[in-house]
Amino acid sequence: MRAKSVTEQARRAQIVGAAVEVLAEVGYAAMSFKLIAARAGLSSTGLISYHFRSRQELVDEVSADVLRRFAEFVLGFLDRSDTATGELRAFLRANLRFMRDHRTLMVALTQVRPHASGPGPEDDLRGMADLLRAGQAAGEFRAFDADTVAIFVLALRNGVLARSAEDPGLDLDLCERELWTVVELAVVG
């Protein structure tokens, strides 16, 4: 792979940013190069094709980019704790805070991820199941099937984010408190 010039990188970022906004606004199915170009202030959709080999490459990059930012954000919450319980709590909190602070990114991610290559839900699940198993090994969590409960934890996360996307008025701080209560009850036992 070639090294990318600074200008090139800047343009790609600009286009990805515009795509994020479009995705959050009209959804994946209605996203088009025309809308993205307009949103980015570009004079031609040709420029998008110039910087991205194909629509799919753009979709992948949008997904990867938002995912990277999200991961960084979550990491900022995680590295303060060392128990599995603390890590789980930090993860959930980070997710809801990201939604609160970067709603557009989050909504765009939910729209684009099903159509992007790159890490999928299985990868999320693997990580979560590992965390849960670690908690069980440390005696913090009750006995349960970690793979299955991992599905549940991520389902709760996704569901709250989806609801918040539908209803911008949702009180995410209340959600965070109630969510932790529920997860603690369910996982710690």
Next chain:
Amino acid sequence: MRAKSVTEQARRAQIVGAAVEVLAEVGYAAMSFKLIAARAGLSSTGLISYHFRSRQELVDEVSADVLRRFAEFVLGFLDRSDTATGELRAFLRANLRFMRDHRTLMVALTQVRPHASGPGPEDDLRGMADLLRAGQAAGEFRAFDADTVAIFVLALRNGVLARSAEDPGLDLDLCERELWTVVELAVVG
């Protein structure tokens, strides 16, 4: 609204059925009349337009049709119990069984519902919150914010269905058992 002839009804059903299969296979964004016509063995897309005023009408009908079948299915589980706990358990069980027995319908529904008119997630939430409040009033459930926990319960349902859609090998019976354990812990307290 005019009465629809038998043939008309049959064709519409056939088209809706083909649309369901296409939706489950390629997703909403890639759905097209061409694919549906091919799947249904129709000679042209014109026939779809003949039976449905517009693409949106087809989308709405697909959503309504699957939703109706799903509601019937769920009802078959519900009317055996009378406590809120029993009803909640039956609801969750019914959902997972529907996925197990009618996977294509369920997957199609997740694809189409965000783009259909008709009842939306808010309506689901309202019903669930009412059930939870009834359980609280009956002393079956612990104290929590019913609207928020309704989000959680439906999130769990949706998440399991989504996971099952991604991974057809998922053991839904195991999920059902673990899910009820988790929900009981979380809701009954």
Next chain:
Amino acid sequence: MRAKSVTEQARRAQIVGAAVEVLAEVGYAAMSFKLIAARAGLSSTGLISYHFRSRQELVDEVSADVLRRFAEFVLGFLDRSDTATGELRAFLRANLRFMRDHRTLMVALTQVRPHASGPGPEDDLRGMADLLRAGQAAGEFRAFDADTVAIFVLALRNGVLARSAEDPGLDLDLCERELWTVVELAVVG
């Protein structure tokens, strides 16, 4: 050509009538079997195709039918006079009265005639030129090129009808008086 049954004739008339209304309302370019069927209260456009070999045949029949009615109407005015001047005046009066009393027919005719076979403007012109020549031979009209002035007379007729079609509020009685003044000045000299 086969004899047409009574029912057949009635249906054709009904369809022609509906076509006239549609033509007057939306114009030739926007006319369609669907609109005509709806207007006639028919359940299918197939019925139109059943009674008319083709769209063109319907168009021709509409034109011929209205033209026939128009001719009858005009005749009712003509047969009272015997001079060319009287006949010319009666002709013009009849035209404007027909527009006043049967506006829909007249408007439909202007829409359909350019697309119908059957007698065309040349035939109208021939008749008018003959009348003018007769008037010249009788010493009623001044010397002019009859073929050319025939164009003018029919142009005046057509223009007034077209204007009246555009502006239903046009005072056709005033038009009739002014028109005759003008024609008399121009033709008698």
Next chain:
Amino acid sequence: MRAKSVTEQARRAQIVGAAVEVLAEVGYAAMSFKLIAARAGLSSTGLISYHFRSRQELVDEVSADVLRRFAEFVLGFLDRSDTATGELRAFLRANLRFMRDHRTLMVALTQVRPHASGPGPEDDLRGMADLLRAGQAAGEFRAFDADTVAIFVLALRNGVLARSAEDPGLDLDLCERELWTVVELAVVG
């Protein structure tokens, strides 16, 4: 409104030109992007949509373009005279000459104008009525209802043009002479 590039302008003009030819040849109802693209030597109808937002925009532009050319042409005749009589005569002469020299444009205009936005017949009538009133005020014309006679004058113009469109062999120079005789008789009195 954005400034249009030279190439853009040229293509639009080319498409408008092709549309004019198609209109003159097959009429408004049978006009289609396919015919226009073929006539213009374009590879696809998509290019027409690329340069014109919609069919209606093309229709409007064709009408406006021909109208503009026509107005310029007429102006070249008008500015030599100062009496109402002279202006009227120049107007009529200009119309017939335009038909003689730019028959395709003229025929296209008659086809497209009823379906275009932009100035309509009422606007033509207003101008003509004003001219007639000016002539009356100057004592050049006899007493008549200017609004009505304006209809007549334009009717004569339209009728001759229509006839010429139908019969390309029509002697427009003869028409011009006879027309002026008739108009003079009718208007001057």
Next chain:
DNA sequence: GATGAATGAGCTTTCATTCAT
């Protein structure tokens, strides 16, 4: 690198017509 014009396949929808019942 950027532009905007061009491409051609694709979309949904409408059309007149045909056909089995």
Next chain:
DNA sequence: CATGAATGAAAGCTCATTCAT
């Protein structure tokens, strides 16, 4: 005779992509 379902061509329009400048 009438119905309404079916047909396939054609419509206007949008799409991602390509290309010359």
